[in-house]
Amino acid sequence: xxxxxxxxxxxxxxxxxxxxxxxxxxxxxxxxxxxxxxxxxxxxxxxxxxxxxxxxxxxxxxxxxxxxxxxxxxxxxxxxxxxxxxxxxxxxxxxxxxxxxxxxxxxxxxxxxxxxxxxxxxxxxxxxxxxxxxxxxxxxxxxxxxxxxxxxxxxxxxxxxxxxxxxxxxxxxxxxxxxxxxxxxxxxxxxxxxxxxxxxxxxxxxxxxxxxxxxxxxxxxxxxxxxxxxxxxxxxxxxxxxxxxxxxxxxxxxxxxxxxxxxxxxxxxxxxxxxxxxxxxxxxxxxxxxxxxxxxxxxxxxxxxxxxxxxxxxxxxxxxxxxxxxxxxxxxxxxxxxxx
Amino acid sequence: xxxxxxxxxxxxxxxxxxxxxxxxxxxxxxxxxxxxxxxxxxxxxxxxxxxxxxxxxxxxxxxxxxxxxxxxxxxxxxxxxxxxxxxxxxxxxxxxxxxxxxxxxxxxxxxxxxxxxxxxxxxxxxxxxxxxxxxxxxxxxxxxxxxxxxxxxxxxxxxxxxxxxxxxxxxxxxxxxxxxxxxxxxxxxxxxxxxxxxxxxxxxxxxxxxxxxxxxxxxxxxxxxxxxxxxxxxxxxxxxxxxxxxxxxxxxxxxxxxxxxxxxxxxxxxxxxxxxxxxxxxxxxxxxxxxxxxxxxxxxxxxxxxxxxxxxxxxxxxxxxxxxxxxxxxxxxxxxxxxx
DNA sequence: TTGTAGGCGTTATCAG
DNA sequence: CTGATAACGCCTACAA
Numbered sequence: 001x002x003x004x005x006x007x008x009x010x011x012x013x014x015x016x017x018x019x020x021x022x023x024x025x026x027x028x029x030x031x032x033x034x035x036x037x038x039x040x041x042x043x044x045x046x047x048x049x050x051x052x053x054x055x056x057x058x059x060x061x062x063x064x065x066x067x068x069x070x071x072x073x074x075x076x077x078x079x080x081x082x083x084x085x086x087x088x089x090x091x092x093x094x095x096x097x098x099x100x101x102x103x104x105x106x107x108x109x110x111x112x113x114x115x116x117x118x119x120x121x122x123x124x125x126x127x128x129x130x131x132x133x134x135x136x137x138x139x140x141x142x143x144x145x146x147x148x149x150x151x152x153x154x155x156x157x158x159x160x161x162x163x164x165x166x167x168x169x170x171x172x173x174x175x176x177x178x179x180x181x182x183x184x185x186x187x188x189x190x191x192x193x194x195x196x197x198x199x200x201x202x203x204x205x206x207x208x209x210x211x212x213x214x215x216x217x218x219x220x221x222x223x224x225x226x227x228x229x230x231x232x233x234x235x236x237x238x239x240x241x242x243x244x245x246x247x248x249x250x251x252x253x254x255x256x257x258x259x260x261x262x263x264x265x266x267x268x269x270x271x272x273x274x275x276x277x278x279x280x281x282x283x284x285x286x287x288x289x290x291x292x293x294x295x296x297x298x299x300x301x302x303x304x305x306x307x308x309x310x311x312x313x314x315x316x317x318x319x320x321x322x323x324x325x326x327x328x329x330x331x332x333x334x335x336x337x338x339x340x
Numbered sequence: 341x342x343x344x345x346x347x348x349x350x351x352x353x354x355x356x357x358x359x360x361x362x363x364x365x366x367x368x369x370x371x372x373x374x375x376x377x378x379x380x381x382x383x384x385x386x387x388x389x390x391x392x393x394x395x396x397x398x399x400x401x402x403x404x405x406x407x408x409x410x411x412x413x414x415x416x417x418x419x420x421x422x423x424x425x426x427x428x429x430x431x432x433x434x435x436x437x438x439x440x441x442x443x444x445x446x447x448x449x450x451x452x453x454x455x456x457x458x459x460x461x462x463x464x465x466x467x468x469x470x471x472x473x474x475x476x477x478x479x480x481x482x483x484x485x486x487x488x489x490x491x492x493x494x495x496x497x498x499x500x501x502x503x504x505x506x507x508x509x510x511x512x513x514x515x516x517x518x519x520x521x522x523x524x525x526x527x528x529x530x531x532x533x534x535x536x537x538x539x540x541x542x543x544x545x546x547x548x549x550x551x552x553x554x555x556x557x558x559x560x561x562x563x564x565x566x567x568x569x570x571x572x573x574x575x576x577x578x579x580x581x582x583x584x585x586x587x588x589x590x591x592x593x594x595x596x597x598x599x600x601x602x603x604x605x606x607x608x609x610x611x612x613x614x615x616x617x618x619x620x621x622x623x624x625x626x627x628x629x630x631x632x633x634x635x636x637x638x639x640x641x642x643x644x645x646x647x648x649x650x651x652x653x654x655x656x657x658x659x660x661x662x663x664x665x666x667x668x669x670x671x672x673x674x675x676x677x678x679x680x
Numbered sequence: 681t682t683g684t685a686g687g688c689g690t691t692a693t694c695a696g
Numbered sequence: 697c698t699g700a701t702a703a704c705g706c707c708t709a710c711a712a
Binding site for chain 3: 003004005015016019023048049051052053054055056057
């Protein structure tokens, strides 16, 4: 484990000079010395000790990827294949910019702020439901934060969002256009400020615009584990009035399809299903799943870019970007269904 | 940001005493002082600065979750839903034991060892293919390592493995018992010491025991992205001789099923498919996927327990644990197919 | 039972 | 152009 001092000794200069070279403060060192030092760095295999750096600079190059654990939930950080899809692209971009990614689940604000101070965390991604409690803790914490699934307007926080409202509207409208009138809405529990509530509003507005009355009994809220989603499919199949389902996540839609088929009904002949996200799974189910597409890798990439701009104190043009959605037609919705 | 010194000042004792209390060296401090100090810690909201700790102790409580990026691969750390299934349980257990999880993708040994020294990483999970290159780097690195998908016998490395051979054998035998003789083997590229090569051997031995000749042209190696797996399904469907497929991963099996159906053939009527892993997806496809079950959360849990025992320098009874597999029958294999 | 002092590797300040 | 030096927060001998 060679240190700056080792390099300095090897070359016969001071630590300061070595440090200057490492940080590219070339103006202050002769070309010759620079060469010598770089050689020694390679030869001795020097790598910086990040702990020492953090200690003196109160900044660590550590970015936290925080997942909020609600107490009743499974303990898994990455519950949704949709999330794991962009964690990879986040790690990659972070790495390319000299940052490190720590994964951490927290239950309380105390957990979170302890973690942040433990490591002088430089920035944060926050996934999952963002509750007010966190907002008050984080807002005067003064580190860049990118919220991935919530809408919370604030300086030093960025939202990377999606046309969630539009997505909900588009999906529902599409079903209506195919002749459906009894359209169920299936989602995880609808939390205020969460993405789902936006999609829900889109659903309701699409109904209203088509003069279809909104019926609370057509709303199915449930967790996203496979058991439960399949069970929801069964419940939906039992309801003889429902002809279509808008599910706010593909894994949910897939579970519902499975449940429907297990009940002896057919998708899309008896009940049509439309999903949300457009994960790979959509092409693996049968029928393949019609869904609202969002670009997960891009979402991840933008999230990191936001964070890095904030870390570098680049002025942001925008605090928030809303990614477009688009409908992807596959085979889970019966076309021109004239049910009305 | 209160420090030990702040606590010491607040209470009117020295840093040493505070430190002793923090580390539970109760014997050396009066009960009264302990109380005072703990109060102050709560009141001032002290949390340890991990950087400072790492610096002085050359150990960091940081555990790396390393994913080996092969150059031609996508840049994603968690390519497989199977992996994301247990990363959550790893983070949880680590956290409960006072450790922190850093995610990092590496391409070369140099990348890896730089990362390890950057942070004084205390221990390592290594997923993905483990090549010799890494072995030589890691083996004298003297930190506990748990290999998740590879077989490399060595002290200070642990394998948490699976009955991969048995899984391959069982899957193939099952197909044979249903009357299949022309059984394709589909997998990601077969790497030496990887799990796949074990499953492959099981496949070959099951064939041999049934006096079925192994045909290299029935082996389909491909990457696991959705495009490619569906394409493989098509290729398999075109081959009129194949009546069954053993795929070494469920996502692969699902893609192959989709490809087969896209070619106008039916699963399992025309071609049977059996998978491996038993991820949630198996219950969402139609037909549902018969597969070899492995317990992913348990695998994650054992992996962490191994690592923590090694970190705590607890003597290990075993360096390696092999988890059992079992066949889960669903609907993707045609029963009693008398094709022979 | 408590305190003092030195050092971990790095950076920034300031002086040569 | 280069080098001392102090400081970051914590830990561990060693003293008292």
